[in-house]
Amino acid sequence: MFLAIRKFMRLLQPANVDLERLWSHGGPPSENGRPLLDFSTNLNPLGPPASVLRALRQGLPEIAHYPDTNSLMLTEELAKQYYGVEPTQIVIGNGVNECIHAVARSRPPGLMAIVQPTYTEYHRACLNAGHQVEHWVPEGDDFQPTPFDPGRARMVWLCNPNNPTGRLWPREQLLSWIEANPRVDFVVDESFLVFRRDGHSLISRVRGLENLIVLRSLTKLFTLPGLRLGYLVAHPDRASALRSDQPWWPIGVLSQVAGLAALKDKPFVRRTQAWLKPERNLLLYKLDAFSDHLRSVLSETNFVLVRLQRISAEMLRHRLLRHNICIRLATNRFIGLEGEYIRLAVRTRKENEQLLTALQIVLKKS
Numbered sequence: 001m002f003l004a005i006r007k008f009m010r011l012l013q014p015a016n017v018d019l020e021r022l023w024s025h026g027g028p029p030s031e032n033g034r035p036l037l038d039f040s041t042n043l044n045p046l047g048p049p050a051s052v053l054r055a056l057r058q059g060l061p062e063i064a065h066y067p068d069t070n071s072l073m074l075t076e077e078l079a080k081q082y083y084g085v086e087p088t089q090i091v092i093g094n095g096v097n098e099c100i101h102a103v104a105r106s107r108p109p110g111l112m113a114i115v116q117p118t119y120t121e122y123h124r125a126c127l128n129a130g131h132q133v134e135h136w137v138p139e140g141d142d143f144q145p146t147p148f149d150p151g152r153a154r155m156v157w158l159c160n161p162n163n164p165t166g167r168l169w170p171r172e173q174l175l176s177w178i179e180a181n182p183r184v185d186f187v188v189d190e191s192f193l194v195f196r197r198d199g200h201s202l203i204s205r206v207r208g209l210e211n212l213i214v215l216r217s218l219t220k221l222f223t224l225p226g227l228r229l230g231y232l233v234a235h236p237d238r239a240s241a242l243r244s245d246q247p248w249w250p251i252g253v254l255s256q257v258a259g260l261a262a263l264k265d266k267p268f269v270r271r272t273q274a275w276l277k278p279e280r281n282l283l284l285y286k287l288d289a290f291s292d293h294l295r296s297v298l299s300e301t302n303f304v305l306v307r308l309q310r311i312s313a314e315m316l317r318h319r320l321l322r323h324n325i326c327i328r329l330a331t332n333r334f335i336g337l338e339g340e341y342i343r344l345a346v347r348t349r350k351e352n353e354q355l356l357t358a359l360q361i362v363l364k365k366s
Helices: 050-064 072-083 095-107 121-128 171-180 234-245 253-264 264-289 313-321 349-363
Strands: 009-012 092-093 110-113 132-138 154-158 185-189 212-217 230-236 294-296 303-308 341-345
Touching: 050 230, 072 092, 072 185, 072 253, 092 095, 092 121, 092 132, 092 234, 095 185, 095 230, 121 132, 121 154, 121 341, 171 185, 212 349, 230 234, 264 294, 264 349, 313 349
Parallel strands: 110 132, 110 154, 154 185, 185 212
Antiparallel strands: 009 132, 092 230, 212 230, 294 303, 303 341
């Protein structure tokens, strides 16, 4: 059963926030030595691509040399072949997290606004850079965000599609909001937008909007979390300032090799984009059979946020571990989630069926 729709935002005053829980991420690959089927991390189950693994094997001798500190080949591939922007607008980082922290440090301490519930690293980066933080959350159970008055905030952070809710901002609505607030920086994390084939990205508008910074990750689509590879796209002047704050060699030579091979493997990208929508929709449809216990939020990307009824998230996690399945606990791990929640990655048809079979067994006990 999908959750009801209401559309406006409210300023949240979170109390007794457990920062240690907020900074937690996905689950372990094993439990007491046995491998787990991991639904806790929102990575592409089709990767890493064979082309990337082949390039890494061939590139191993390059570890005897220093990498290109500007990642020129990677930057030019992104600029010319993907986005039609200038290479000077792109800043490569050691994972999108490094980019997040660099952006947070780029402004003197002030007030930041974060659209919640969302990826907790925005909050962490802002606090580490000495900023105060306001949290804005959508009203209603569908978590569809809408623009709000940023007030005194110097920067607004949002994820599109959002993690963990999977909700997508309408592109023109978002652009109008950014254009209407030129004194406020908008940081738009599009790490999960690469799973879609439609034109929701704001990257083509970055050059004309000095207050827009777009974050991107190669980790999710190409299943490369161990290499740490992300980037941002900004106005050339802003990108230059952010680049000057980086240390020499922000990413290693193998990350550059892998990133370049991944970007050139467009058939893999198309295959992933074709795979996701039917698998996600089928998973959502079959989760509806458990409506006495599970209520899914309608997702636009490769994971699903689920609210629990008649069972706690911790209890469900514990029971699924007995079936060698790991899920992402969301209760008390995202600001603005009130109730018991989990997040499920969309995996292959066979793996999703394993999850559904296990859910059928464990929910009978509740």
